[in-house]
Amino acid sequence: MTELLPAFSLRHPTSIEEAIAIHGSAPDARYVAGGTDLIVNLRRGIGDPETLVSLNRIEDFQNIADGKDGGLVIGAGVTIANLANDVTIRTRYPALRVAAGEIAGPGHRETGTVGGNLCLDTRCVFYNQSQWWREANHFCLKHQGEICHVAPKGDFCHAAFSGDLAPVFLVLDAEIEIAGPDGTRREPLSALYTGDGMDHLTLKPGELLTGIHVPANTPPAAYEKHRVRGAIDFPLAGVAVALTKDGDKVKTLKIAVTGTNTSPFLVEGLEAFTGSTLGEDDQAKLADIVQKQVSPMKTTLVQPFGRRRIAGAMARRQAVSLLAGG
Amino acid sequence: MNKPIDRTAIGVPTPLVDGVEKVTGQAQFSADFYPNDALCGVIFRSPYAHAEILELDLTAARALDGVVAIVSGDDCPHTYGIIPIARNEYPMARDRVRYYGEPVAAIAAIDEKTARKALSLIKMKVKELPAYFTIKDALADDAILLHDDKPGNIERDVHNEFGDVEEGFEKADLVREQTFKCAEICQTHMEPHASLAEWDDERAQLTIRTCSQVPYYVHLMLAHTMELERNQIRVIKPFVGGGFGTRTETLNFELIAGILARAAKGKVAMHLNREETFLTSRTRPYTEITMKIGMTKDGHLTATYCNAVQLGGAYAGYGIVTILYAGALLQGIYDIPAVKYDGIRVNANVPPSGAMRGHGTVDSRHAFECLLDEMAEELGLDPLEVRRRNMLTVPTDTMNGIKIMSYGLDECVDKVELESGWKDKVGQLGPGRGIGFACSQYISGAAKPVNWTGEPHAVVNLKLDFDGSITALTGAADIGQGSSTIVAQTVAEVCGLDIRKVRIIANDSAITPKDNGSYSSRVTMMVGNATIDAANHLRDILLVAASAKLDARPQDIEIVNEMFRVSGGQDEGLPFQEVVEAALVDTGTITVKGTFTCPPEFQGGKHRGGAVGSTMGFSYSAQAVEVSVDPDTGQVRVENVWVAHDCGYAINPLAVEGQIQGSVWMGMGQALSEETRYHKNGMPMFTNMLDYRVPSIVESPPIHTYIVESIDPNGPFGAKEAGECSLSSFIPALVNAIYDATGLRYTELPVTPDRLVEAISKKQHRDRVAAARAAEATGAAE
Amino acid sequence: MSSSEQAPRLLSMTLNGRVRHDAVGDNILLLDYLRETCDLIGTKQGCDGGECGACTVLVDGKSRLSCITLAAECEGKSVETIEALATNGKMSALQRGFHEKLGSQCGYCTPGMIMASEALLRRNSSPSEDEIRDALGGNICRCTGYVKIIEAVQAAAEELS
């Protein structure tokens, strides 16, 4: 006997157009894919949609296909498990596979989707709680309340984006395809996020993610996730690094981080490392740059100090190992 | 007593007698009983940490269609609690609430939706009171009292000294003192709390199915709080999904279910969710321990002093016993001439703590074993050698009046040393890797039950009828540890039968004899002995019947493979069924009873609180843990565990191994990832299974388990405890291993990555400063 | 909670090999449908949503958390629960493994654990220890320390090979 979900009706469109049409005709509609994030929130009384538009019967949405430019188009409905098991992904984009393989547990991975993972709601210990709990705690800015318990003086929500795939897609320069009532558009993944923990996506009403384009020739990349347990846990910090080299020197370096800020983001100011052999000083500098740009807050029970340091260290050691690697 | 030989039903790995139900999905737990006509019961919980209730308005909720009954503190003026002298908790708060989530009222409605709607209509007016969530705040001079009869917010303070501690420290060559902080831990049994209470209004009788480790105590408390005769109540314990101590006392939801069912004149299914289950957890309390040890330079202990302060929570619960245990088990493991203990259990506005696995003893053992390790190093001694030099010789009496008849710790230490390759590893594994060691002990059942009646400690009935099968009736609560299997094995062994001939009926107060329940690892010891007693009676009856037919004296008859025959004779003998039929002729259905009573000399010292720690036998454990530590992320990986556990005798080696592994692993959770947290306003921040991190299978280590059998003269076939002791030795062994790997002696639990990374970075900083100073000094000297 | 009431709809699925049609609301979770509508109480609930694995069942042969899955999402699919594993009154190899190796103590995590293992063995009949750990990563057990769970799955894999 679980707590009852709100009395929504569930619709099953079979095409993207139909999904958008249903969404448009029902005023209070939400898209649901695997539901491994959304249903958990609904069970906790977060959200009260009248209609859920399921994306699970839209078939062309669930494929991994070759893109026109030699890259790959990953449908937003591809499950995390299928992404991790895909042969092309395994061979050409191993960092994606690592990130996918470390998401939640096997049951979530069989159900959860790439689109849901990129659109995942932001997380905070004051938010991911039951209705009773949040009410007893006088709610908070992000939902039904007036103040933020993490930073009570401000009027900004710091809830952390905690999906594992986004940083890898960011360092691979992936682009997303969005469909909506006004047609489709394609833009860099970073444009999906607002930077506000409360309303974290730039999607307009009725818009949905349909696919992700990964370019053909991506630099070697890696992903490391920090969490307390070996499974289930969301990232406390997740760092993706992509690096090309010129002999024993860095040519290009990209780093993206998840789990620490309201959005997954690309670390800035890494041009300075072009030409570096990542000696000890540069390693320290690199860790420092990352540490300065991540801003973990007390949105989890794990202390920000450690998460910050760990993010820096994971960036440093992955960069070093990519530079050393063949 | 010698080690038993020629055993057929005991000493062999035996799958659980109720295991088939569990793996096929047929096992019914409390929440699986949900008759069509049951009402849904829900609890209205306090949204305040500490407040005086000015008004509770239930009218709107009561008026809602579909609401059948609402009860509140007004419906029950009686306090309940496990310790008869410390019952200060109402099933539903009256006048005052003392923690977030405390039950205030409850609703029975035709369905979940109606019940939840009604909850939202309850209005409570309060005057908020200052609330305390830390030891320091609760003990502050200007703190208001949680309970008027507990000055200083001290639930209980304990002070005792055995031997001359001051003299002991004087004799020592090395005295060290260290403070340890150990987080609060939740049992987190996988089954959330649930009850089905059925009130028969025609007969004024209550039947409750509930997930308890102590159905008998639930029975008593239901009678007490509901003002019923005990004979109006029937308590049934279905399959229970773990307990680990939460369920060793009556919990509020069980009483509320009963009260609500009577008010509704019907059936109420009360299912708590995980959050509510966490709030109703009777945890291992947050504890600050200062440990002081004196040692001679050759490693002999001269004295120890322990000061423990526990954040006990809002009500008494088991607290008195918990704080006593933290001191009582300083003895009974090593030979220490003088032991002093001061303990305080503090009341504060968090849910009450209680008796978690290793009750009260775990954090003190942790502190002791860590400090011992540090001192051994300082003296240049091998930590195992230090332990060896302080072993007990048995039989012996501890200074606090506990008799020890068997002691396998030396063998445990030897075994672990050998199997772990200790000598080649300690200090030699290279940077980032380490190995650590520790020991522990635990009781095999509290020799004096909390609710002292003078009755035997355990009773088991056996029934043998025309069908030739034996039904064992036991009140012992099997909650997964395998106690029913032990009863079946024991009967089979004593009567020379195949275990399949023995059926177990457990835990129905209308059918089975009273049993105090599953706590303090008492079941194997006490129920095991009572079972032997019962089975011996039955065997005697059968032997007499067989002797008439075989024309021999009963004492000359043996039972082999279900055949009764004259010992040493050539005859094939009589089959079991024939003997049964012969035995039934005179009496009809045979019922026998076995009992067990702990002799008074085992019931503990004469000092105040001396019953706590008393037992018929201590189990012992030694453990080595190998880790790797990632200095960048602070991630500790447990690579390997070697544990040797002296369980006296392994009646069911399969279950003994399972118990040892389960407790070692639970120790790992406490050591590395589990902790409760409260926000500064007292909100519990951990009440879900993402924030309360029970280890997953991925990071859980291989656990090499070695059973040591010291054959205790008191134990059934020599058996002692197997399910708690090895939890305690894991934690210090791990922390000692982290030291071996990093050079850091970490004094807080759990050692989470964020904490360790911070400690490592501080240490690196300190080392750098020290190196710079040293360089400067050499520079200056040149 | 939403004020609008929605009428149950007919839901058809193959449950443990038999086709069923039940009137089920769109907002009903698969877990509640199984336990309350179908009386299949073998599937357990251990947490408040997606955090423990106790409710794991198979949907089209893959492991799925029934406590965060809408029953209506299983329209036309095949759902299997712990009750389906025994055949002709005999335990399956996995069930036998969990029973004989003591992969189950209190038994509460067991149905979910066995179903997650079943999903693993169907796609990989001889998994390595790491693969077993990975496949059971979402299933928490509080009793066993997992050691004997791994042995149980290994024993079953061996029996099946």
Ligand SMILES: Cc1cc2nc3c(=O)[nH]c(=O)nc-3n(C[C@H](O)[C@H](O)[C@H](O)COP(=O)(O)OP(=O)(O)OC[C@H]3O[C@@H](n4cnc5c(N)ncnc54)[C@H](O)[C@@H]3O)c2cc1C
């Ligand atoms: C216990 C637990 C642990 C978890 N651990 C992790 C973890 O370690 N790492 C991690 O990354 N995630 C984790 N998750 C979250 C989740 O399982 C995954 O992120 C999953 O990929 C989400 O996908 P979904 O399809 O299930 O999302 P859904 O729940 O279906 O959707 C999530 C959100 O995205 C929206 N959405 C879904 N698809 C689209 C689309 N195509 N276009 C626009 N909007 C869309 C939905 O409306 C909803 O708001 C965990 C979840 C749980 C319950």
Ligand code: SF4
């Ligand atoms: S960061 Fe603040 S506003 Fe955002 S969810 Fe947490 S408490 Fe609420």
Ligand code: FES
């Ligand atoms: S009950 Fe479904 S994951 Fe816990």
Ligand code: FES
């Ligand atoms: S056997 Fe009890 S939770 Fe796994």
